[in-house]
Amino acid sequence: MAGKTKRLRVLFTIPNFDTAGSGKALLKVASRLNPYRFDVQIACIHKRGKFFKMVEDSGFPIHIINYLHPMSNRISGLRHCIKVARQFRKIKPDIIHSYNYSADYSEALAAQLAGCKWVYTKKNMNWGGASANGWKLRTWLANHIAYQNHDMKTEFFPDSTKVSYVPRGVDMEEFSPGQPKASIRDEFSLSGREFVFMCVANLVPVKGIEVLIEAFASLNDKDKDLKLIIVGDDQNDYGQQLQRKVKEEYKLENVVFTGKRSDVKDLLHLCDVFVLPTLNEGRREGSPVALLESMASGCLVLGSAIAGVKDQLKEFPNLLFEAGNSEQLKERMQALFELNEADKEHLKQQLVEYVKAQLLIELEVQRHEALYEKIS
Known part of the structure; x- marks a missing residue:
């Protein structure tokens, strides 16, 4: 035996x-x-x-x-x-x-x-x-x-x-498509008509959040019902600088800093487009799990064309943008905003299926x- x-x-x-x-x-x-x-x-x-x-x-x-x-x-x-x-x-x-x-x-x-x-x-x-x-x-x-x-x-x-x-x-038993909780929608004063961009990140300079804010400010228009939600500890110098930029330089009222949150999987259900604008310097990215979690949750995504992100979006080159290039990011954001509903849903499903197959x-x-x- x-x-x-x-x-x-x-x-x-x-x-x-x-x-x-x-x-x-x-x-x-x-x-x-x-x-x-x-x-x-x-x-x-x-x-x-x-x-x-x-x-x-x-x-x-x-x-x-x-x-x-x-x-x-x-x-x-x-x-x-x-x-x-x-x-x-x-x-x-x-x-x-x-x-x-x-x-x-x-x-x-x-x-x-x-x-x-x-x-x-x-x-x-x-x-x-x-x-x-x-x-x-x-x-x-x-x-x-x-x-x-x-x-x-x-x-x-x-x-x-x-x-x-x-x-x-990514664990799809934890992160998967779903409807936003009414309590969270109410917390952010969302009626359901808004188009929501979101970033979840450790708020440090290499993450390039100012590039996202600049792109959003350029895209922002009174005829567009847009919202930008930035999730992450914002009490450091960089976080405070970003908040001043939003209020004093761009005078945006539709940008929300949530601070650090433990309910990211629920917040992602509010999101139409998740953006990861990391700069191509310093530590860069290894294999950013935040991007995977957002795709698994049924979000459209955009990421800077840097190490790690390029691997995760290799089959979706139109969802990449040059790191630090706010104008190109704005163009990518606008393109996703202007997609018709059928095409948006099709792309979301493609991203979910891609995660299931490879990530x-x-x-x-x-x-x-x-x-x-x-x-x-």
């Missing part, structure tokens, strides 16, 4: 669960891996963070390990890595999968000292500058890298054979499983 196939123990590492974004991404994948094939465990540096309780409730074993350490002092760094390697050996993972965004390579070194396969997900377009050597060492030490868009492969791993394309996926969370999980099988 043949023996049972050994379950692969996968240890997911993440610095913390202070912010829910990357923590949710990890948990959505970890909780869907085949439990008969994969034994999932999680390691993080501390127990703080509002999302940590949800991770505890998942039932996965959680290890609190200070596994990251600056390597500027080589002797101190190596000592720390040896200490972490001992902790990794006690857990006995077959594969360690790092969800750390930074160029730190101490974790990779500790994993290698422990005799564990080590994988990291490249989630952003950072590479050069002060962090360049860290990324190169991190990549050299890795057994495999999961990259989230094709620009990453071209720019960072052009000749590597130890990489796999693993784009983000579901289940497909992201399958790609993770294939990666683990490949290197085990």
